[in-house]
Each structure stands twice: as C-alpha cells, then as structure tokens.
Amino acid sequence: MNWKDHALDLADRVTHRTSRWRGPVSYTPRHLFVPQWWEREGEQWTLREPLTDTDWYAAVYDDRSLITRVGALHADRAKSGDHPTGRPTSSATLPSLVVRMLDHARIDDGDELLDVGTGSGYGAALAAQGLGDASVTSVDVDPYLVEAARERLDLAGLHPTLEVVDATGPLPARRGKFDRIVATVAVRSVPESWLAALCVGGRLVTTIAGTSLLVTAEKRADGSAVGRVEWDRAGFMHARRGDDYPPGATSLLATAHDLDGEDVMTSPYPVVDVANAWDLDSMLGITTPGIEHSYRENGERRTAEMAHADGSWARAVTADDGRTVVHQGGPRRLWEILDSLRAYWLQHGELPVRGVQVLITPEGQTRLARGKWRAVL
Known part of the structure; x- marks a missing residue:
C-alpha cells in the first residue's frame, strides 16, 4: 500500500462519508509531518525511527497521537540512544480528535480560522486543505515547531499563515477578527486575547487544562462568550510559555x-x-x-x-x-x-462538570455553573 491508500483508510475510520473533513484527511500526507517520534518503553522514552515505509505508514496513519517532543528535545533533533526525561511537550494529535475539534467549531465556507497550537502542522494541513490557505492562521510558542511545520506544509503544497506566538498573550490580528478559534493546547482559563481576536458571533473551541473538558462558546456583542462543556471528551497538553513546563510534582x-x-x-x-x-x-x-x-x-x-x-x-x-x-x-x-x-x-448521582454552562468574561475569567454548583477559573 502507498501512503494515499493508508490516508484513505484513515479517512474511512475517522470521518463519516458526508464530513467536510473526509477529503482533507484522505489526501493529507501525515507521514511528512511525523518523520520520527518518541515512544515509552518501560521507564524511558525511546526514539522511534521507522526503517521501512511499511512501518512508517502503519504508525502515522493509525488513529493515535505520536509524541514528537519530550522535555526540550524534539524527535527530529534526536539520535538513537537518546532517552529524554520530563513530560511530553508536543505531539501529532490523533486525527480523529483533530477532526472532532474542527467539527465542534461548526466551520462555514469563508470562515477565518485561528489554529492555536501548530505542533506537527498536521491540524493546520487539514484546515488548509478544507478551507484554503488564505483562511487559516496557525500559531505556536515553539520557533522550531513553526519552522518545521512550514517546511512540511510547503512539501504538501500548502501555505497557511504560521507565526511564533505565545498563545497566552496577544494573538495575531493583522487580518482582522477570526470567525473560529480552535485550540489544540489546553488552558486553565481562556486568555483575554482569544476573545479579543474572535469576531462577534465567532465560535471558540478549547479544553480546560488538567481535565478532559471540551468547551465551546460563542462571542457576544458585550465582549463576553457563552457556551458549555460538551458531553464529548478531549485532552491536550497545557499551553507552554517557554521551552519546557516548570517543575511539577x-x-x-x-x-x-x-x-x-x-x-x-x-x-x-x-x-x-x-x-x-x-x-x-x-x-x-x-x-x-x-x-x-x-x-x-x-x-x-x-x-x-x-x-x-x-x-x-x-x-x-x-x-x-x-x-x-x-x-x-x-x-x-x-x-x-x-x-x-x-x-x-x-x-x-453525577458530577456536575460535564454539560456545565460556561461564561467567559472579556477579561478572560471562565465561570462554570450547573444547578447550584459554581466554579471560577
């Protein structure tokens, strides 16, 4: 099988036949975005360097996440025998989850999309295939990830706008407001800049850090956004502000x-x-x-x-x-x-967080409410 057969099989598994993302999944060469990756073997991370196209395609066109960076060491820059320590800091997200996040955004033709968390670049590739290069901007805090993604997108014939940006700070706004923001990094509370970059009526899709809670919200004229925690589940790495996460526990x-x-x-x-x-x-x-x-x-x-x-x-x-x-x-x-x-x-009889109502203030405070239960992030 060549890569196109694998991509078509992946599309059959992660999209329904009328999905607007079925085509993009079927003709996006995911293998270009993940030439090698990290796998956990026992107590250590080990570099996976596929020796044949058969092994390579079987792994990258499977519906799973592939860890591409551990601590400060990207798999692209590693050599056999390297065993980095620390937490995973970047990955190629499993394709079905990328598709679900895009589905939750309810994207229409002509919408301007901001993809927060470029990572491998595969999500930006799907978006650009489905919407066109001019409608997609993708940002990441990691300069190497952005440059590598740009080169690999170019090999795939795709040229969305990519920028190195700390997503917890100001976002690119030179093209005006975005109709949709989809974040494949998690945040504790939605940054103020995200609402500022979203147009009125625009839709935000993100996840709450440290949880599997997926939030969708639409911006109102007063600058706030209202929505809910979906019954779906999703988990992403925390948004980084630097080269690695601070020491934890x-x-x-x-x-x-x-x-x-x-x-x-x-x-x-x-x-x-x-x-x-x-x-x-x-x-x-x-x-x-x-x-x-x-x-x-x-x-x-x-x-x-x-x-x-x-x-x-x-x-x-x-x-x-x-x-x-x-x-x-x-x-x-x-x-x-x-x-x-x-x-x-x-x-x-249940925990209140799934299905909870969400209010995001213009200042970036996220408030959760369901019945008498309340939480402020």
Missing part, C-alpha cells in the same frame, strides 16, 4: 510510595485509577488543579499515588482485608479531597 510522586504519612486513614471507597476515571479526574482538575497521579496493580493489590507541587501527597493501597488504607502528608489532604468528590457523586 514528579519527584515527590516518585517517592510517595515510600513515605510514612503524617495522617493514616481508611477510605470508604476503593482505590481508583484517577487519571483514567475521566469525569472524576476532571472534577478534581477543576477544584484542585496541578495534581499528578500514578497507579499500579499487582494481583488484587492496587496502589494509587497523588502529589502536588505545594508538597501535598497521598498514597492509597488495597490492604489484605480489602480496606483502602491511605497515607497523606503536606499542607493538604489530597485523598480526602478526592473522597469528598466521590461522596458528592453518590449523593447527586
């Missing part, structure tokens, strides 16, 4: 399994893999942002750990008698915060 998380807690308690709830309990993780990400998680199983024994950069940590273990024994330390009791959310869930 990773080192504390790594030692949490050996610490004796200042408090030891028994939880009424079983040990849970929080990061994969999406609604619970999202609720925790709203109320107590910045927690990092680990989870492992050994037979019937389950262990979950939580850590925060403020020094708070928790470890929950399934004891031999089936009880959940929790050790905690630091300024906050993280597992008790988690248990309070699980108690809310049992009391009310």
Whole structure:
C-alpha cells in the first residue's frame, strides 16, 4: 500500500462519508509531518525511527497521537540512544480528535480560522486543505515547531499563515477578527486575547487544562462568550510559555510510595485509577488543579499515588482485608479531597462538570455553573 491508500483508510475510520473533513484527511500526507517520534518503553522514552515505509505508514496513519517532543528535545533533533526525561511537550494529535475539534467549531465556507497550537502542522494541513490557505492562521510558542511545520506544509503544497506566538498573550490580528478559534493546547482559563481576536458571533473551541473538558462558546456583542462543556471528551497538553513546563510534582510522586504519612486513614471507597476515571479526574482538575497521579496493580493489590507541587501527597493501597488504607502528608489532604468528590457523586448521582454552562468574561475569567454548583477559573 502507498501512503494515499493508508490516508484513505484513515479517512474511512475517522470521518463519516458526508464530513467536510473526509477529503482533507484522505489526501493529507501525515507521514511528512511525523518523520520520527518518541515512544515509552518501560521507564524511558525511546526514539522511534521507522526503517521501512511499511512501518512508517502503519504508525502515522493509525488513529493515535505520536509524541514528537519530550522535555526540550524534539524527535527530529534526536539520535538513537537518546532517552529524554520530563513530560511530553508536543505531539501529532490523533486525527480523529483533530477532526472532532474542527467539527465542534461548526466551520462555514469563508470562515477565518485561528489554529492555536501548530505542533506537527498536521491540524493546520487539514484546515488548509478544507478551507484554503488564505483562511487559516496557525500559531505556536515553539520557533522550531513553526519552522518545521512550514517546511512540511510547503512539501504538501500548502501555505497557511504560521507565526511564533505565545498563545497566552496577544494573538495575531493583522487580518482582522477570526470567525473560529480552535485550540489544540489546553488552558486553565481562556486568555483575554482569544476573545479579543474572535469576531462577534465567532465560535471558540478549547479544553480546560488538567481535565478532559471540551468547551465551546460563542462571542457576544458585550465582549463576553457563552457556551458549555460538551458531553464529548478531549485532552491536550497545557499551553507552554517557554521551552519546557516548570517543575511539577514528579519527584515527590516518585517517592510517595515510600513515605510514612503524617495522617493514616481508611477510605470508604476503593482505590481508583484517577487519571483514567475521566469525569472524576476532571472534577478534581477543576477544584484542585496541578495534581499528578500514578497507579499500579499487582494481583488484587492496587496502589494509587497523588502529589502536588505545594508538597501535598497521598498514597492509597488495597490492604489484605480489602480496606483502602491511605497515607497523606503536606499542607493538604489530597485523598480526602478526592473522597469528598466521590461522596458528592453518590449523593447527586453525577458530577456536575460535564454539560456545565460556561461564561467567559472579556477579561478572560471562565465561570462554570450547573444547578447550584459554581466554579471560577
């Protein structure tokens, strides 16, 4: 099979037959945008350098995200034997998610689109294929990503506008207001500049950092935007302001399994893999942002750990008698915060974050409301 066969097969899997994005997926050469990437092998990141076109096409035309940058090291600039440390800082997003984000934008012919988070450039390529070069602007904080994407887009015969921009600051506005903004990086609260760059009636699609919550909102004449958290789910890396993310709680998380807690308690709830309990993780990400998680199983024994950069940590273990024994330390009791959310869930039948109403003020404050529940980001 050549790459066009793979791309057509990918389009069959990630779009419906009347989708405006079916054509762009079927004739966009994704392999140009991801020549090599990082894969997790055991406890370390290892460079994946496909030796044949068969291996290359099978990986890049699969519907999955490919990590292209870990810490400050991009896979393009790496060599065999490199094993970077830190968090993933850029990726080629799985195609079905790119398509879903564009679908949520409800793009019409003639709309001007701002793509926040150029990354590999594949999303900008799909947008340019579907809307035309002149209707697409894509921005990223990373100068190398922007330049590499520009070169690869050129190889694909595409020439949208690309700029190096910190998306949390002022956005490009030389072409006037944008009709649609689609962000494939996550933000805690929508930056003021995003609403300033959006035209009245324009639609914003983004995600809340540290959650799987996907927000859509439309701008009003008073400069605010109203919308909701969709029932769909999406997760993206946090918007970076520099070359790498600031230090988090990773080192504390790594030692949490050996610490004796200042408090030891028994939880009424079983040990849970929080990061994969999406609604619970999202609720925790709203109320107590910045927690990092680990989870492992050994037979019937389950262990979950939580850590925060403020020094708070928790470890929950399934004891031999089936009880959940929790050790905690630091300024906050993280597992008790988690248990309070699980108690809310049992009391009310659901967590309120999915489907919540959203108001974004002109100053960039994001307010969430559902029934009596409120949160301000």
